[in-house]
Amino acid sequence: MTKTRASGRTVGGLRTLSLQAPAVTLLLLWMIVPLGMTIWFSFQYYNLLMPDMAGFAGVENYEYLLTDPALWRAMGNTLLLVGSVLAITVIGGTLLAVLFQQDFSGRGIARVLAISPFFVMPTVSALVWKNMMMHPSNGVLAWLFESVGLPALDWFSALPLTSIVIIVAWQWLPFALLILLTAMQSLDEDQVEAARMDGAGPIAIFFFITLPHLRRAISVVVMIEMIFLLTIFAEIFVTTSGGPGLATTNLAYLIYIRALLDFDVGTASAGGVIAIILANIVAIFLVRMVAKNLAD
Amino acid sequence: MTTLGSKTAPPRSVAGWRSAQAKRAIITVLGWSVALVIFFPIFWMVLTGFKTETAAIADPTLIFSPTLESYQAVQARSGYARFALNSVAVAFGSTFFALLIAIPCAYAMAFLPTKRTKGTLLWMLSTKMLPSVGVLVPIYLIFRDVGLLDTRTGLIIIYTLMNLPIVVWMLYTFFKDMPKDILEAGRMDGATTLQEVCFLLLPLTLPGIASTGLLSIILSWNEAFWSLNLTSSKAAPLTAYIASFSSPEGLFWAKLSAASTMAIAPILILGWMTQKQMVRGLTFGAVK
Amino acid sequence: MATLQLKNITKRFGDTEVIKGIDLEVNDREFVVFVGPSGCGKSTLMRMIAGLESATDGDILINGERINDVGPADRGLAMVFQSYALYPHMTVEANMGFSMRLAGVPKEERRAKVLEAAKILQLEPLLDRKPKALSGGQRQRVAIGRAIVRNPSIFLFDEPLSNLDAALRVQMRIELARLHDELDATMIYVTHDQIEAMTMADKIVVLHDGVVEQVGSPMALYHHPCNRFVAGFIGSPKMNFLNVSLASVNSDGVVIRLPGGGERSVPVNGQQLNDNAALELGIRPEHLVLDEQGPLSGQIKVLERLGGQTSLYVQMDDALVTIMADGDVAYRVHDTVRFGFAPERAHLFDGNGLALTSLQQHPLAGLTRHDNRAPGSSSEELI
Numbered sequence: 001m002t003k004t005r006a007s008g009r010t011v012g013g014l015r016t017l018s019l020q021a022p023a024v025t026l027l028l029l030w031m032i033v034p035l036g037m038t039i040w041f042s043f044q045y046y047n048l049l050m051p052d053m054a055g056f057a058g059v060e061n062y063e064y065l066l067t068d069p070a071l072w073r074a075m076g077n078t079l080l081l082v083g084s085v086l087a088i089t090v091i092g093g094t095l096l097a098v099l100f101q102q103d104f105s106g107r108g109i110a111r112v113l114a115i116s117p118f119f120v121m122p123t124v125s126a127l128v129w130k131n132m133m134m135h136p137s138n139g140v141l142a143w144l145f146e147s148v149g150l151p152a153l154d155w156f157s158a159l160p161l162t163s164i165v166i167i168v169a170w171q172w173l174p175f176a177l178l179i180l181l182t183a184m185q186s187l188d189e190d191q192v193e194a195a196r197m198d199g200a201g202p203i204a205i206f207f208f209i210t211l212p213h214l215r216r217a218i219s220v221v222v223m224i225e226m227i228f229l230l231t232i233f234a235e236i237f238v239t240t241s242g243g244p245g246l247a248t249t250n251l252a253y254l255i256y257i258r259a260l261l262d263f264d265v266g267t268a269s270a271g272g273v274i275a276i277i278l279a280n281i282v283a284i285f286l287v288r289m290v291a292k293n294l295a296d
Numbered sequence: 297m298t299t300l301g302s303k304t305a306p307p308r309s310v311a312g313w314r315s316a317q318a319k320r321a322i323i324t325v326l327g328w329s330v331a332l333v334i335f336f337p338i339f340w341m342v343l344t345g346f347k348t349e350t351a352a353i354a355d356p357t358l359i360f361s362p363t364l365e366s367y368q369a370v371q372a373r374s375g376y377a378r379f380a381l382n383s384v385a386v387a388f389g390s391t392f393f394a395l396l397i398a399i400p401c402a403y404a405m406a407f408l409p410t411k412r413t414k415g416t417l418l419w420m421l422s423t424k425m426l427p428s429v430g431v432l433v434p435i436y437l438i439f440r441d442v443g444l445l446d447t448r449t450g451l452i453i454i455y456t457l458m459n460l461p462i463v464v465w466m467l468y469t470f471f472k473d474m475p476k477d478i479l480e481a482g483r484m485d486g487a488t489t490l491q492e493v494c495f496l497l498l499p500l501t502l503p504g505i506a507s508t509g510l511l512s513i514i515l516s517w518n519e520a521f522w523s524l525n526l527t528s529s530k531a532a533p534l535t536a537y538i539a540s541f542s543s544p545e546g547l548f549w550a551k552l553s554a555a556s557t558m559a560i561a562p563i564l565i566l567g568w569m570t571q572k573q574m575v576r577g578l579t580f581g582a583v584k
Numbered sequence: 585m586a587t588l589q590l591k592n593i594t595k596r597f598g599d600t601e602v603i604k605g606i607d608l609e610v611n612d613r614e615f616v617v618f619v620g621p622s623g624c625g626k627s628t629l630m631r632m633i634a635g636l637e638s639a640t641d642g643d644i645l646i647n648g649e650r651i652n653d654v655g656p657a658d659r660g661l662a663m664v665f666q667s668y669a670l671y672p673h674m675t676v677e678a679n680m681g682f683s684m685r686l687a688g689v690p691k692e693e694r695r696a697k698v699l700e701a702a703k704i705l706q707l708e709p710l711l712d713r714k715p716k717a718l719s720g721g722q723r724q725r726v727a728i729g730r731a732i733v734r735n736p737s738i739f740l741f742d743e744p745l746s747n748l749d750a751a752l753r754v755q756m757r758i759e760l761a762r763l764h765d766e767l768d769a770t771m772i773y774v775t776h777d778q779i780e781a782m783t784m785a786d787k788i789v790v791l792h793d794g795v796v797e798q799v800g801s802p803m804a805l806y807h808h809p810c811n812r813f814v815a816g817f818i819g820s821p822k823m824n825f826l827n828v829s830l831a832s833v834n835s836d837g838v839v840i841r842l843p844g845g846g847e848r849s850v851p852v853n854g855q856q857l858n859d860n861a862a863l864e865l866g867i868r869p870e871h872l873v874l875d876e877q878g879p880l881s882g883q884i885k886v887l888e889r890l891g892g893q894t895s896l897y898v899q900m901d902d903a904l905v906t907i908m909a910d911g912d913v914a915y916r917v918h919d920t921v922r923f924g925f926a927p928e929r930a931h932l933f934d935g936n937g938l939a940l941t942s943l944q945q946h947p948l949a950g951l952t953r954h955d956n957r958a959p960g961s962s963s964e965e966l967i
Contacts, residue, residue, distance in 0.1 A: 015489075016413070019404035023397045023464060024416065030457040031423045037434035096330060104324040110331035112568050116338055119567030121518040123538040124556040128341045130542075131549055138353040138549075140340060174334070175578075182575040183583050220579045231427040234520030234535070238542035252429040252521075259433045260525065272430035283425030290580050291418055477669035480636050485683035485734070486657030495682075499673045 035276070041269035048263035061270040071271070073246045074254040078278075081165060081250055082229045088169040089225060090218060093176025097214075098206065100177070101184050111181070118174040122234040129167045130156065130239045160240055160247040167235050172228075176221045183217030184210065216289070223286035230279055251275050338560075345553035352549040366554035376555060379537035383517055383559075385448050386533050390455035391512040395505070397456070398463040403493065405464075406471035407479065417468065420461040421580055428458075428521050439526060448531045451523060455516040463512055466577040470504030471497070507573035510566050514574075517563050534559040586647060586660070586737030586770045587612050588633065593642035595628055595794075602628050604794040605642070610738075610772065610787075615764050617773045619781040620791035621817070626774045627742055629791070633772065634663050634740055646737070657683070662731035663740040666747065668723045670715040670730075676702075677711040680730045701732040704766070721752045728760075732767070741773040745780065757783055778818050782806070790814050800949075807946035812937035815866050821895065823931070824872070824905040826865045833857055837943060838932060840865060843901055846879030850930045852940035866931035866939075869895070869906040874913065878924030880905075887917050896921070 045057045065071050100111050117125060133140050134155035142152035155163040187210065195209050231252040236242055242249035242257065249257070255275065259268030332339075344352050346362040370376045405413045435454070436445075444450030474497065482496045498505070520535040527536050538559055541552045567574070575583055588610040595603035602625045610616050618626040631637040633644060635656030643650050651659050671679050678685075680701060681694040689697075702708045705725045715723055724744060731739055741760075745753045761784050764771055775781055781788045782802045790797040790805065790813075798805060798814045809815035815823050831839040831847050838854035840863060841847055850865075857863075872880075874896075882898035882905065889911065896907040898921060907923060915921060932940045 016404040016408040016410050019400040019408075020416065023401035023420075023460060026397065026457060027420055027423050027460060031426060034431035034434040034438075035426065037437075038431055041433060099323070099327055099330065102323045102327070104320060104327050106324075107327060110327050112571075113331040113335040115571060116335055116564055116567070119514065119518070119564045120338065120560050121535050121538065121563070122520045123524075123535045123542075124341075124560055125337070127538060127541055127552060128337050128556065131547065131552065132340055132344060133337055140336075140356050143356050170334070170337070178571060179575055179579060179583055182572065217579075217583045220583055224578065227425055227427075231429045231521070233429065234524060234539070237520075237524060238539045252427070255429050255432065256525070259436070265433050265437070268433050272427075272433060275427045276430040279425050279427045279430070283422060286425070287418055287422055290421060291414070475667060475669065477665045477667045478671060480656075481663070481665060481669035481671070481730075482682070483636065484634060484656050484661070484663050485730075486686045491686060495686075496671060500671075 038269045038272045038276070041265050042273050044266050044269075046265040046269075048265060057266055061266045065267055065270045065274070070246055070249070070254060071251075071274075074249050074251045077161060077246075077248065078230060078250040078252075080161060081168065081232060082226060084165045085169045085172060085229055086222060086225055088165070089172045089176040090221060092169075092173050093180050093221065094211075094214065094218070096173070096177045097180035097184050098210070100181055115174040115178050117171050118178065120171070122171065123238050125171055126167055126235040126238045129163075129170070134163055134166075156240055157244060160244060164232075164235060164239065164248050167239070168229065168232060171235075172225055175225065179221050180214055180217055183214055187213045219289060220286075223282060223289065226282045227279060227286070230282070231275065251278070338564075341553045342557050343553075344549055345557045347550050347553075349548055349550045352553070366548075366550040367558070370551050370555045370558075373551075374537070374540075374555075376537070376558065379532055379534050380558070382448060382527075382531055383533035383535075386451045386455060386531075387513045387516040389448070389452040390459060390516045391509050393452065393456040394459045394463045394512050395467075395509055398460060398467055398508075399505075402464050402467035402471050403497065405468050406474075407476070417465065420464055424461045432521075432525060435522075436525065444526075446527045446530045446532075450526055451531060451533070454522050454526070455519060458519070458522075459512045459515055462515070462577050462580075463508055465580045466508040466511065466573075467501075467505065469576060470501050470508070473504075474501055504573070507570045508577065510570045511574050511577045514563050514566055514570075588738060588770065588772070589643075589645040589648070590629075590633075591643040591645070593629070593632060593644065594640045595625070595632060595637065596640045602794050603632070603639075606794075606796055608789060608796065608799070610770060613768050613770055615761075615771045615773065615784055615786045616789060617775060617781040617785035617787070618789045618791055619775055619778055619817070620797075622776055624791040625794040626776075626791045630663075630740055630742055630772060630774045633738075634661055635659050660737040661740055662734040662736035662738075663742065664724075664727045664731050664744045666743040668715075668727040668744075668747075670723055670726055672715050675712050675714055676707060676718070676726050676729075679715070679726055680733045682730070683734050697733050698729075701729045704732065704763070705729050720748050721756065724748065724756060728763070737770065739767075739769055739771040741771065743775055744773075745775070746777075753780075760784060779820065782818070788818075790817060792817075803946065804949040807949050808939070808942055809866075809931065810939050812864065812866065812933045812939070815931055815933070815939065819868055821869045821906045821908070823866045823868050824903070825933075826867070826900070826903055826905070828863050828865045828932075830854075830857060830859065830861050830863055837927070838863075838940065840932070842879050843903075844880055848879065848925075848927050848930070850927050850932050851943045852932050853943060854932070854940055857934070857940075862935045864933040864937075866933060867925050867929065869908040871929040872905065872907040872923050872925050874907065874909050874915075874921055875924045876922055878922040880924060881920060881922045883920050884915055884917050887915065898923075 042061055043057055043059070045053050045055050045060075047053060096114065100107065100114065104110075131139070134142075136142055136152055136154035141155070145152050153159070192205060192209055195205050200208065232250060233252045233256065236248055236250065236253050237256075240248040242253045251271065252275065255268050255271040258264045258271060340356075343358070345366055346364070347360055348363055348365065351360050405417065439445045439450050444453070478500070479492055479496055482492050487495065517533075518535065520539070523533050523536045524539060527533070538552075538556055541547075541555070588608075590606055590608040593603055593606045594601065606629065618629060620626050628637060632639050635651075635654065639652060644652050646659060671682060674682065677695070677698050680698045684694045684697065698711070699708070702711060705728060707722070707725055707729055710718060710722060710726070715726065718726065727744070744760075745756050748756060757780060760773075764784075773780070773784065785802055787799060788802055788805055789799050792813055798810045800808075802818075805814060805818045809818060812825070816825070826843060828840040828842055831841045833839070833854040834849075837849045837851040838857065839847055839849045842865070880900065882900040884896050885899050885904065886897040888895040888897075892911045894909045894911055894913050896909055896913075896915065898905050898907060907921075928944065934940060
């Protein structure tokens with residue numbers, strides 16, 4: 001009896017349409033105009049520094065980009081960055097969620113502290129880590145290393161990509177924790193107790209009850225992080241500027257270099273199209289999952 | 297049966313009680329250590345903001361004489377307030393417009409659904425999947441040509457559109473949770489659509505609308521891709537201002553820390569307040 | 585003064601037809617109950633009357649005027665929702681006065697009317713509370729109060745008691761019946777609970793799969809169900825059904841052969857029956873009597889002693905039958921019992937599940953709840 005009833009009114013459809021129109025129109029424009037332009041530019045010779053060299057380029061921009069080792073380096077960096085951060089945040093987030101699900105003194109405050117990094121703007125977190133944590137001589141980590149007799153590490157020259165991964169993971173681990181903890185709280189206590197009556201220990205409960213319950217939340221975390229992580233920009237911009245060399249240049253940063261530093265609109269747009277394609281491969285799965293959710 | 301019973305019964309013996317206490321103590325220590333380690337960079341940043349520049353780069357210590365000189369310097373030298381004002385204007389402006397456009401849309405989707413409603417919602421979600429970097433070039437060129445580069449209006453437009461799908465989704469899930477009966481009772485009592493919305497829907501879903509607005513503010517406040525690429529000096533919000541500390545000559549840690557602390561404090565507090573509802577919005581209602 | 589007519593009302597959601605052409609007359613001041621299993625369309629039917637749902641086809645008339653295109657607030661109806669649908673952010677008084685506030689009624693007048701309704705429902709001490717601070721029964725009363733305030737010509741109740749516990753339900757049932765007498769209004773009431781239907785209705789409308797199975801007074805439905813569905817739905821515990829075969833038909837009724845051998849003549853009209861028609865005997869548990877000489881027998885599987893009565897669940901060859909017996913019967917589980925029935929209490933259903941019409945009308949079949957209260961006022965209906 002609780003199925004959704006369409007308002008049977010004949011004007012209902014019209015009213016719905018007019019109320020949705022502003023949002024839908026704006027989003028449509030927001031999507032189609034820039035997307036169309038990106039695709040159009042990607043087939044043009046278009047360099048802001050060389051206004052005379054304009055015209056149809058065919059697939060030349062793509063050819064140029066795809067044969068440029070920088071692109072492959074950037075793609076590799078992108079995947080490495082996304083992959084490592086995902087692994088750290090999902091595994092770490094699950095474990096932390098289990099920990100913060102336990103009852104202990106001051107849990108509420110500890111929980112709030114642990115999710116805080118997610119609310120810190122990316123430029124702040126990147127600079128705090130770069131200067132105060134990872135600085136080769138005055139950083140906290142250097143001091144820690146020295147106090148246990150290890151040589152201080154120049155993080156951004158010795159392990160540039162790892163450093164970025166640490167910063168980004170620090171920002172996104174709380175996100176995974178927040179989502180997974182919320183999901184965990186919706187786990188039916190009776191189910192856990194039934195399992196305990198059946199003789200399951202804490203580890204068996206984790207693997208047979210908790211983890212399956214978290215499956216959807218974990219996949220949501222993976223999808224959403226992937227979408228954001230594919231285009232990490234500010235953290236690289238304020239720390240390494242893509243360097244040393246190309247060591248920390250990801251796809252987003254490469255497009256930025258091509259577009260706003262080299263003023264090569266055509267190639268940058270081709271890069272943009274590639275980024276869109278990559279993101280959409282991920283998005284298809286996410287949309288499908290959310291659609292399933294919407295059905296019930 | 298007896299082994300099962302002894303395993304599952306609450307610990308009644310003194311030894312059982314002790315081990316339960318010990319377990320709790322371990323978890324308490326573990327939980328707090330993890331939380332403190334994760335929070336440490338923020339804590340350290342706040343602390344450094346109260347140091348002098350010399351103390352800031354000295355060996356880490358918790359003992360120092362706190363000073364507000366960095367805070368004063370940040371305002372005096374670079375006009376922190378101007379950037380903060382930009383952030384406030386952009387975050388609140390974009391949130392206002394996003395809510396204004398999204399509320400009618402979400403109302404229609406939740407209470408007057410058609411066959412296409414689900415598809416529209418999913419399509420809105422899919423616009424979120426378009427990576428900003430993919431459309432950076434055209435947006436930059438359009439903004440340059442119509443004079444929106446480095447303006448608050450430009451950022452407000454971008455952030456409104458950027459957050460619109462999430463705002464619609466979040467409002468939609470809140471509206472859907474509202475019992476339909478109450479609106480129908482209102483209709484039986486003679487309420488027009490506008491009265492229905494003003495007297496019943498908005499007051500009843502106010503907490504949901506508020507947390508949606510807060511999420512939108514948080515997302516706009518912390519956005520760093522468009523602000524870095526589309527603003528320079530006039531309209532730069534705090535994200536872009538903080539980024540200016542990355543230049544090697546600007547390595548003043550105490551001032552960086554003071555400025556950062558001021559930049560993240562309001563959002564951190566908002567974030568703490570709305571964490572539950574944020575989960576809903578960020579996962580498009582897939583996790584509640 | 586309000587009458588309601590439904591003419592060939594149809595409702596489709598997409599391709600599914602949930603209401604399949606319903607005709608119905610509701611008289612002035614009548615208490616009509618729509619009853620049926622969940623999914624039968626009774627709530628949809630009421631929502632169409634309320635105007636919350638539009639009819640795909642057909643006409644809805646109030647006092648002879650077609651109101652299909654009139655908005656819900658302008659039909660002169662008030663509805664009490666299953667969930668009560670109180671406005672959670674308003675006090676009891678504001679809840680009850682909301683419709684008047686929307687209509688622009690001055691404050692004093694609003695208050696006077698709310699107080700009047702509150703008095704009827706004993707809500708006066710609660711007027712300043714919010715719904716959250718009320719018990720289930722109190723919320724229910726506020727919802728009714730909100731309806732009363734509107735002074736409607738027809739009250740609609742959508743399963744109003746289903747969220748209350750059993751004791752409160754009985755109490756509210758009595759209160760609703762009292763309210764009906766007091767307000768002298770036309771009331772339409774939807775429920776899936778046949779006891780509510782039996783106790784409150786002047787007229788019961790039994791719905792099943794979007795069609796009306798039978799319309800009639802509670803006693804008419806109980807004594808003369810027109811088909812197997814109504815027979816099974818009305819009455820508790822449920823009617824027993826046994827497969828029997830036809831022996832012969834004569835002017836006194838239909839002679840059937842019972843399982844286990846015996847023959848009985850049931851006083852129903854069997855003129856149209858074929859010689860070897862498949863028949864089903866329907867007999868209510870309270871009409872089966874334990875009898876050493878009875879034609880039926882079986883083994884007791886479960887025995888429930890309620891004190892004043894005992895329910896016996898007896899396994900026959902191909903059926904489990906329920907017998908309501910005296911509280912003091914000495915039988916025990918696994919005993920074999922013999923039992924029988926008075927033929928005029930039995931019902932016969934043909935192969936299509938339709939009841940064969942009874943040759944004698946039950947004396948109470950025309951009686952409505954109102955006739956109970958006014959002795960002799962409708963004695964002409966007592967045959």
